[in-house]
Amino acid sequence: MSIGWAALTPRKSVAFRSPRLPRWRGSLHGSDLGWAIAFIVPYAALFAAFVIYPMGYGLWMGSDPALYAALLADPRYLHAAINTVAFVGLAVNVQMALALLLSGFFARRRWWIKALLVVYILPWTLPAVPAYLSFHWMLVAYPQGLLDNLITALFGIEGPFWFNHGWLALGWDIVADIWKWMPLWTLIFLGGRMAIPQDLYDAADVDGASPYRRFAHITLPLLANLYLVSTLIATIWAFGDYAPVLFVSAGTPAFESEVVSTLGFHYALDFANPELGVAAGLSILPLLIPAVILLIQRLRAMDVQL
């Protein structure tokens, strides 16, 4: 950061003063401590009222072991659990890997690639509901949705009924999720690439490194931590993301493409069993908590580097 800090120097010169004066950044005393606490109170209150209390309430609602027995006995739940793992695993890893590769493409200095980037981030800028509704209408109107029309126009055959099979429907949920979020991660990796000093690549060029070796031995190691943190964040988001499933496939056919978060929703609202809905939501915590702990550890590691 080479912003002109000189312009911000205080009016009175303080250079001659002893550096041993009471330090702002030491331990807090008196009114400072009071102010620091006052500054943190709004967030603490929000966190207590809208995270801790509802979470405790949810744990209490879902504390009956019989609920989990009921979940395991429900084939819809087992199906949704498998779907959740498939959805999160595929959507997150495919979009991360593609975003990393595409960030290399978008790092090229060509005017038309810069222009293409402007179009490419469009899905990310769209609100989720209209974007997924468009996917839905493109697919659901068998056999005359836009996608079927395109297939007929290009290949002269009729496209399948996309939402007639659970895996096909879930596949489109995954595609829609990748379509929506890949641009965000591409931008983040692009920023990460831009921060890599050009000298490293120049040195590699002198050594005659191939593009593959430049990627494997410079880009990849330097972006590894960013990639890991981004993947963890995307994983955590994807576990709670109901929108692609709710709006693209809407769980069709017959709950076959539901994920746990949308199924919990149906338990609570459509089957009037809020306790079971909460239990379904809580049942993915064993997968989520390790990701969160790992993320906090990685963020701490980044902190130390800074």
Place this chain on the structure above:
Amino acid sequence: MSAAAPSFQPNLRAQARRRRILIETGSFVLGAVILIWSLVPVYNMFLVALDPSGHNEFADAIWPSHPTLGVFADLWQADDEDIRDIWPAFGNSIYIGVMVMTFTVLVASLASFAVGRMRLAKDWTLSGVALLTYAIPASTLIIPFLRIMHIYGLRDNPWAVIAAEVTFATPYAILVLQYYAKFIPSELDDAARIDGASAVQLYLHIYLPLMAPALAAVGTYALLFAWNDYFYQYMLLMSEKHTTVAMALEQFFDDDDAPWNYMMAIAILYSLPPIAIFYGLRRFMASGLTAGGLKG
């Protein structure tokens, strides 16, 4: 140079040229694929919206047969039950979005100042605890939320949505602000302290002005989060006068006989402000986004 290796020099040059052509061709093909991939669902929105009958999706059409912008004009005057309430819905979405933006910036900047600059605690304790919020799936929290909002007296009240959305926008905002704040030298704070500045003056006169780009980034993020959110609005609001645009779109989705061209026209209008903000503030957005990543 040509004297040094006359025999294979042209060969090498030809090879390099061939490789360059291959890379350029590959780039163009990849570019074309990216263009189609990015635009097809967006194009579909226009295909449906621009059809006067609203039934293009059933008409074997790849191109709009009689494209018209009449649908957008109709939104102003139509008396259809689904469309009449759309402008108040836009008002509700704007109100919720601006409130969420304001309170997220306020709460997150105060908290990150107390922890990051005043060292109330280690940096990672605040962001770590705050990030735990994201570990709780929205679908788990929403059912207890319904009951708790009742206890708080916020049933069917926009402030329930505002509170929920600020809660979920703030942890990310704190994270970005904390990383960004590290670029402000602590000597500035020390110097102001020696001049007798209080904590409040430091926050107002040093922290907020220097953090302006990061505050703009997290404020925009909060505004977009609230504008784009559907879940909390749908779950926590019921009455017609509180309907937001996202809720109105969902009602179209549920209604089999809804005029889809109007739905897509509303969806396009609803998408325009976020698109304008993203493209208008791209530099700010990028600095906020990468603030956490660059040093990774």
